[in-house]
Amino acid sequence: MYESEMTRKLKFYVVRFLLYAALIGFGLIMLFPFIYMVASSLKTSDDVTSYPPRILPRSPERTEFEGEDRVLYRVEVDGEERLMVVTDEQAPRLGFFAEPQDLNADDPRSTPIELTVEFDTGIEDGTLIDLEQEVVVESRTGRERSFDLYDVEIDGEFRTLALAFRTRGNIFVDPEDPTVTAVGSVLRAQRVEFVELQLGNYNAVLELDMDRALVNTTFVTILVVAGQVITSIFGGYAFSRIPFRGRNALFLMYLGSYMVPFVVLIIPMYRLMVAIGWQGRIVSLIVPWVFTVYGTFLLRQFFMSIPREIEEAALLDGAGRFRILWGIFVPLSKPALAALTIFSFLYAWNSFLWPLIIIGEGNVDNHVLTLSLIRLNNAAATEPNLALTGAAIAILPPIFIFILAQKYFIEGIATSGLKG
Amino acid sequence: MDATLDYAPRTADKNWRNQFENLIIPLSILINQVVLVVTLSLSINILDLDERGGLFALIGGITGVDVGNFGNLGAAVQNFTGLLLLTPVLMSIYGSVRLYFRKQDGRYFSLLLHFASFAVCVVVLLQLWGVFLSFESVVDGIMEMPWVLLGIPLAYVLFWIAGKFSPVSQLRAVLEYVALGMAGLTFIGFVIFSDLLSSTTLIRLSQNFGVWLAIAGLLAFGIIGFGLLRMGDAFGETPDQRVAWQGWLMLSPNIIGFTLFFAGPLLLSFYLSFTVSRVGQTPVFTGLDNYRNITALEFAWYDPQAAAQPNKLAFAYGGLQEQFVWVADESVRRYRVNTVGYNVLARWDILDRTLYIGARDRQFWRSMGNTITFCLMLVPLATIPAVGMSILLNSKMPGMKFFRAVYFLPSVAAVVGTATIWRWLYQPQGFYNYFLAEITGFFNSVLGTNYADPQILWLNDPGVVLFSIVLLAAWQVVGFNTVLFLAGLQGIPRPLYEAATVDGAGRWKQFWYITLPMLRPTTFFVLTTTIITGLQVFNEPYTLFPARPIPENAVTSVYYIWITGFTRLELGFGYASAVAWLLFALIFLVTLGQFRVQGSGQYD
Incomplete structure (x- = not known):
């Protein structure tokens, strides 16, 4: 036991x-x-899309050859591994052959290759025989792709393999011993790489109008946060401490509005902004958003927890309500105000649907970070590193703020159960 | 006694004040009449009652309200606004009469009018000055001199340092003043950037009649209103009443914002949902047509024998027989009812016949279906791990705060940003497929099996795209839910567990009979918020699929609203509003469910 x-x-x-x-x-x-x-x-764009994917940013090792800066590759010549560069010379076409069951119809170039053959010489000297047959492979998107079948001689024996793809080959040469050459393809050659951080990406992205988006977002965020904090302090105090007729009904109505999803409002808000000439302007990102049900509610809950005695003593001393609010309630509510500030910050910094509708993807000058990021993302097919740099610029500031003020933040959620 | 003593030295002052107060009431009544004339003329002008002539129209015309198209909002909104403007007219009449007889309610009505007019004057002045549209210039200025922005964090840091000193220390006061000055300087920098104080702007303003009018109004309503406000004693204001108007005053920014940017738009949205409203056109009221077009479904049995004959009716369903016209030959993609097209939404084989369900707006039903499927997948993925992790975090081991922060990180990041990251992780050659390939390879080598590498096309395979969005959304929301559950767990009274331990209940039993039941309110809350955020998902599909149109299976309700309202001009704002209200109805049902389960006492 x-x-x-x-x-x-x-x-x-x-x-x-x-x-x-x-x-x-x-x-x-x-x-x-x-x-x-x-x-x-921190990577180059090639590095982001390389397979297998890797975490550490790497750059290709380069060397000078024939007066030009060239990338070094690891090439096996006669069983010996050498570091070689690609020359400008024309090389014969190469055929890449694979077992038919290994074929990858979505991306033939990533098929596991059984054998690489110099295509035209192979056909000429009979080591490569076109069977004039096809194997059809269905891709994952449902498209069909056909591959030609060949008999290929390997060590005197013929095997039937499928031609996965064909490409112009390259001639590799050892820069230290230019007599050593090899034929291969850069597509499948291994680069010599070292770890290097491409800090320049951040500069490049900022120059793609993201700097303006950053300033716009900062500016909008500061004003929205300030506005929300001020209106919430007044609203929260009135709802928590000032009794008047109709207060509870008003509060319920106010709280009820929290249930209405924002999508119901986007169209009339858009029409309203068009009607008053604010469409596409930064002001439309600020003024309508300085009023917050959430913040008013959060501060009301917090103010209600402050003992009445403190306030009554001050009232007896003849202090006015505004004096009490600024002199007593605000200093006592630092945690709640901190939580509200962070929530407002995140809300303003991360908002997307409203800027998308009211500013639009085209109006680059008034873009906020989220919109700018969408623009980068749409243009990123060739430069994912820049899109991800943009994402970092948009994401890291809130994360820093969160780390700094974690305590208030999580307590704010735990007490109110709401998110901005 | 004390009171007289207190006032004795200030007799002269008091006389002056008395005279001022005697003036206030007539002046107040006078400016009430100004409000009356202006709002009445505006109202008449907006209601378009006088053929655009006469005194009222002249006064209304000065304000520059363009009644011609009224912001393209249509006659209904125009008339509504016009009628709404009669409220201050009535208030002004009632308030003036009552104020003349020195009644308290007359004073309050007048005060309300003064305050509202004051606010309107401020807004008009800011508008004429160009404050609202000056933000771009400020940003231009900051772009040229970015270091100006440093003033704000610097001021904050100074305040923070000042806070470290004792409240009576001289240094603290100095630091605080420096910080305030720093913030003020930054603000002045903004104002200079904004071009609002430049001589050209000021000269332009001084030549604008409206500006002088607004300033005059500002002063008149401000001074007289403030005077009337201070006259509480003359009207026998009780302390309760005084407190009440202070409350309303403090709430006024919220009330104004609520009215302008919530209640008004909400009403407008409701109205628009019954209209056909397109870009650049005024809305046309069409009753329930939008709702009918969105939700209309038709059911029909497919008749193979009739279908075999060309150009014959292939569908028969009760009285609808004549209406269905066979269009396609074999694939049954479209069939028509009169002139309005129906698209096949679903088909079921029942015995040897096939039931076709046609929807007039197939995309709406698909988007609703997608959204609900999305929620059904999201809820377990975003809550079950959250419960598990919160229980782990609730243990008293060291380092739990660190893990809590780590789990919470995704919730603070912009969805557009995280979706951008996930878009690249989801690439066919990306990390997720790589991990899957490695895991499959590992299992194959350990178990000697030969499973194929899954090679999922996360963003291209129509069957997978919705799940890809779910995974991203779950990852983003699960940490938030963990913190909520953790708060719920920490709220469970310890003695319950102690009593259970004394009674010999094991850990598992404690979890089952104490933890879970006590977590019930949190669970309901988490479920509801997760479902409600899930029903409104938009940013994820928008970002994950940059090519438009995005895959049909990724179109969520909000995305569909965006499509109909802002990209498909033939459907327009009215149609989109109606879809939005249908989504609202769904969300409302979920919220109602939560209230019913949880009771209503949770906010006190």
Whole structure:
């Protein structure tokens, strides 16, 4: 019945280990996309799309050859690995052959290759025979792609393989010993790489009008936060401490408005902004959003927890309500105000649907970060590193603020149960 | 006694004040009449009652309200606004009469009018001055001199440092003044950037009659209103009443914002949902047509024998027989009812016949279906791990705060940003497929099986796209839910567990009979908020699929509203509003469900 001290300790450590493993595993799931974002924002665009994907940013090693800066590749020549560069010379066409069941119809170039053959010489000297047959492979999107079948001679024996793809080959040469050459394709050659951070990405992205978006967003955010805090202080105080007829009905109505999804309002708000000439202007991102049901509610809840005695003493001393609010309630409510500030900050910084509708994707001068990011993302097919740099610029400031003010933030959620 | 003593030295002052107060009431009545004339003329002008002539129209015309198209909002909104403007007219008449007889309610009505007019004057002045449209110039200025923005964090840091000193220390006061000055300088910098104080602007303003009118109004309503406000004692104002108007005053910014940017638009949205309203056109009231067009469904049995004959009716369903005309030959993609097209939404084989369901707006039903499926998948993914993680976090092991912060990180990031990240993680050659390939390879080598590498096309495979959005949304919201559950767990009284331990209940039993039941309110709250945010998902599909149109299976309700309202001009704002109200109805049902389950006492 009694466990020995040893087993108890062992059990304790095993349980602890398992718990921490679970916590760390879950934490990695939550963190991984951010790690990927930061890492990719420091990569070259080729590096982001390389397969297999890697975390650390790498750059190709270069060397000078024939007066030009060239990328170094790892090429095997006669069983010996050499570092070589690609020359400008024309090389014969190469055929890449694979087992028919290995064919990848979505991206033939990523098919596992069985054999690489110089295509035209192979046909000429008979080591490569076109069977004039096709194998049809269905891609995942449902399209069909056909591949030609060939008999290929390998060590004197013929095997039937499918031609995955054909490409113009390259001639590699060893810069240290230019007599050593090899034929291959840069598509499948391994680059020599070293770890290097492309900090220039941030500059490049900021120059793509993201600097203006950053200033716009900062500016809008500061004004919205200030406005929300001020209106919420007044509203929260009136709702919590000033009794007047109709207050509770008004409060219920106010709270009820929280249930109305924003989509119901976007169209009339858009029409309203068009009618008063604010469409496409920064003011439309600020003025309508300085009123907040959430903030008023949060501060009301907090003000209600402040003991009445403090206020009554001040009232007896002849202090006016506004004096009491600024002199007593505001200093006492620092945690709630901090929480509200952060919520407002996130709300203003991260908002997207309203800027999309009222500013639009085209109006680059008045873009906020989220809109700017969409623009980068749409143009990012060739430069994912820049899109991810943009994402980092949009995401990192809120994360820093969160880390700084974590305590208030999480307590704010726990007490109100609402998010801005 | 004390009171007389207190007032004795200030007799002269008091006389002056008395005279001023005697003036206030007539002046107040006078400016009430100004309000009356202006609002009445505006109202008549807006209601378009006098053929655009006469004194009232002249006064109304000065304000520059363009009645011709009224912001393209249509006659109904125009008339509504016109009638609404009669409220201040009535208030002015009633308030003036009552004020003349020195009644308290007359004073309050007049005060309300003065305050509202004062606010209107401020807004008009800011508008004429160009404050609202000057933000772009400020940004231009900041772009040229970005270091000006540093003033704000610097001021904050100074305040923070000042806070570290004792409240009576001289240094603290100095630091606070410096910080205030810093913030003020930054603000002045903004004003200079905005070009609002430049000589050209000021000269332009001084030549504008409206500006002088607004300033005059500002002063008149401000001074007289303030005077009337201070006359509480003369009207026998009780302390309760004094407190009440202070409350209304404090709430006034919220009330104004609520009216202008919530209640008004809400009404407008409701009205628009019954109209056909397109860009550049005034809305035309069409009753329930939008709702009918959105939701209309038709059911029809497919008749294979009739279908075999060309150009014959292939569908028969009760009285609808004549209406269905066979269009396509074999694939049954479209069939028509009179002139309005129906699209096949779903088909079921029942015995040897096939039931076709046609929808007039197939995309609406698809988007609703997608949204609901989205929620059904999101809820378990975003809550079950959250419960597990919150229980782990609730243990007293060291480092829990760190993990809590880590789990929360995704919730603070912009969805557009995280979706951008996930878009690249979801690429066919991206990290997620790589992980899946590695995991499959690992299992194959360990178990000796030969499972194929899944190679999921997260963003291209029509069957997967919705799930890709769910995964992203769940990842983003699960940490938030974890914190909510953690708060719920920490709210469970310890003695409950102690009593259970004394009674010999094991951990599992404690979890099942104490933790879960006590978490019920939190669970309902988490479920509702998750469902409600899920029903409004928009940013994820918008960002994950940059190519337009996005895959049909990724179109959510809000995305559909955006499409109909802002990209498909033939459907327009009215149609989109109606879709929005249908979504609102769904969200309302969910909220109502929560209130019913949870009771209503939660806000006190």
